[in-house]
Amino acid sequence: MPPLLLVGCGKMGGAMLEGWLERGAEQVVVVEPSSEATAGFAGRVTHCAAVEQIPAGFTPAAMVLAIKPQQADAALPTLSRFAREGALAVSIMAGKTIAGMTGALGGKAQVVRAMPNTPAAVRQGFTCAFAGPGVNPAQRALADELLSAIGETAWLEEEGQLDAVTAVSGGGPAYVFLLAELLEAAAIEQGLPPALARQMARRTVAGSGALLSASQEDAAQLRRNVTSPKGTTERALNVLMAAEAWPRLMSQAIAAATTRSRELAG
Ligand SMILES: NC(=O)C1=CN([C@@H]2O[C@H](COP(=O)(O)OP(=O)(O)OC[C@H]3O[C@@H](n4cnc5c(N)ncnc54)[C@H](OP(=O)(O)O)[C@@H]3O)[C@@H](O)[C@H]2O)C=CC1
Numbered sequence: 640m641p642p643l644l645l646v647g648c649g650k651m652g653g654a655m656l657e658g659w660l661e662r663g664a665e666q667v668v669v670v671e672p673s674s675e676a677t678a679g680f681a682g683r684v685t686h687c688a689a690v691e692q693i694p695a696g697f698t699p700a701a702m703v704l705a706i707k708p709q710q711a712d713a714a715l716p717t718l719s720r721f722a723r724e725g726a727l728a729v730s731i732m733a734g735k736t737i738a739g740m741t742g743a744l745g746g747k748a749q750v751v752r753a754m755p756n757t758p759a760a761v762r763q764g765f766t767c768a769f770a771g772p773g774v775n776p777a778q779r780a781l782a783d784e785l786l787s788a789i790g791e792t793a794w795l796e797e798e799g800q801l802d803a804v805t806a807v808s809g810g811g812p813a814y815v816f817l818l819a820e821l822l823e824a825a826a827i828e829q830g831l832p833p834a835l836a837r838q839m840a841r842r843t844v845a846g847s848g849a850l851l852s853a854s855q856e857d858a859a860q861l862r863r864n865v866t867s868p869k870g871t872t873e874r875a876l877n878v879l880m881a882a883e884a885w886p887r888l889m890s891q892a893i894a895a896a897t898t899r900s901r902e903l904a905g
């Protein structure tokens with residue numbers, strides 16, 4: 640891998656960095672104010688607490704922007720010297736548009752905007768990406784290499800699709816973890832011991848994910864495979880699948896997150 644600049648080494652930046660190092664990246668400069676966040680990478684990357692500390696003459700082939708959207712306005716102008724001709728910027732920030740980022744970086748950047756998710760931490764992420772104006776095939780291939788180091792990547796035809804992607808797969812792991820939390824609480828409510836409740840909720844969600852991943856069948860068919868006619872699951876699904884229950888709530892939740900992604904653009 641060519642020299643890389645990572646800006647922001649929190650939950651997502653750190654997961655991506657681990658993936659690149661695993662794939663053999665040798666020259667990575669990480670800008671991150673918290674030395675705690677980069678402690679696990681000591682000796683493997685060059686850590687700078689601020690942009691001003693980046694070694695003079697360092698010319699990364701790509702910089703990856705993994706700071707929060709609210710931190711972008713202050714940070715991006717300080718990075719303009721790395722947005723030279725031929726250098727790629729990959730942003731994973733929710734909402735932030737390519738036009739806005741290109742302007743903030745001084746107008747010379749070629750930007751790929753991407754939305755990964757936290758299963759990246761175990762290289763099981765799913766990322767959607769969109770290549771902005773002027774991104775050439777070699778830059779797109781580099782972006783694909785960086786993103787695919789943490790899981791599967793799909794390329795989009797329209798930047799606007801990223802708002803819904805952010806709501807569905809970007810935030811999706813949170814909804815699945817909420818399901819595990821609620822299953823655990825409901826198990827305890829039914830009188831099961833807390834340790835067993837926790838184990839069964841985690842294993843049920845993880846095992847179902849593994850089955851979904853390994854199977855060619857639709858999720859709906861996998862659901863039907865659990866649901867014996869006039870059995871126990873049918874009773875539960877009558878509650879969850881009522882029109883005003885999960886179908887409506889999921890639709891409202893995804894719409895709310897999509898709207899929030901659009902708001903973050905500004
Ligand atoms: N978490 C997720 O599930 C996903 C997040 N994203 C996107 O990834 C981005 C990062 O999210 P996440 O990893 O969760 O956030 P984190 O807060 O964990 O990571 C961001 C890191 O950047 C640091 N930082 C702040 N300002 C600067 C700066 N000027 N230069 C360098 N580093 C800086 C922060 O330090 P400090 O805490 O001190 O401010 C923090 O350690 C966001 O834009 C988010 O939209 C995308 C997909 C999924």
Ligand SMILES: O=C(O)[C@@H]1CCC=N1
Nearest residue numbers: 733805806809810811
């Ligand atoms: O909640 C957020 O804004 C980020 C984007 C997707 C997941 N986390």
